[in-house]
Amino acid sequence: MxxxxxxxxxxxxxxxxxxxxxxxxxxxxxxxxxxxxxxxxxxxxxxxxxxxxxxxxxxxxxxxxxxxxxxxxxxxxxxLGIDDPVDEARAVQWSFWGITELESTLLRAMFTALGLFGEEADPAKANETLNKGAGRALTVLDRHLDGRGWLVGDSFSVADLNVAGVMHLARNARLDLSQWPNVGGWLDRCYDRPGAKKTLEMARSARG
Ligand SMILES: N[C@@H](CCC(=O)N[C@@H](CS)C(=O)NCC(=O)O)C(=O)O
Incomplete structure (x- = not known):
């Protein structure tokens, strides 16, 4: 195919x-x-x-x-695949969660941090937006990752890729994630993968 x-x-x-x-x-x-x-x-x-x-x-x-x-x-x-249907349901849960709980706030914060679409670049205001709009969700994620390497099961999967893919906005904008250290460590592990590095390179070339 x-x-x-x-x-x-x-x-x-x-x-x-x-x-x-x-x-x-x-x-x-x-x-x-x-x-x-x-x-x-x-x-x-x-x-x-x-x-x-x-x-x-x-x-x-x-x-x-x-x-x-x-x-x-x-x-x-x-x-990326998950064999167990219960764990697969968890991956679906985290994917919906990433889109509904994080994405719009991260986008707004990214525009402010980078001064896009007519905004003045203001990293402090961007971090305020992040805290107000996504602080609660990021704390949920941080607690979930306490003592765990990955979101579902014991290896990297589509659950990690989907949520880390949404979090790309925060990395792009260099938002301050230091109050959620488990999230920071997990994101570094996700973005350290060769598949992520290759795609980041593609994004860099596309941005020009
Ligand atoms: N929920 C969709 C959102 C897709 C989306 O909005 N993509 C943006 C680019 S990042 C787009 O195509 N925007 C064009 C438009 O809104 O007209 C997804 O995750 O695939």
Missing amino acids: ALTIYGIAFSRAFRSLWAANELGLDYTHVPTHFMKESKQPDYLAVNPNGRVPAMVDGDLVLFESMAINLYLARTYGAP
């Missing part, structure tokens, strides 16, 4: 490219930009939402980064 992932790496497509790289898959990368190219008819035929990422694998077309990654993990297995 031919696998294609759409979306420049400097976007939420980072998450699905990381998953494909982690799995060592042979895939075609179409670096669709999220502004103009994602609104062209040929791309809208793949993802009518006009957003990236999207994925085509044989006859299957998917949008939503977390769904794409859960599919890739289930289909292609190690090192």
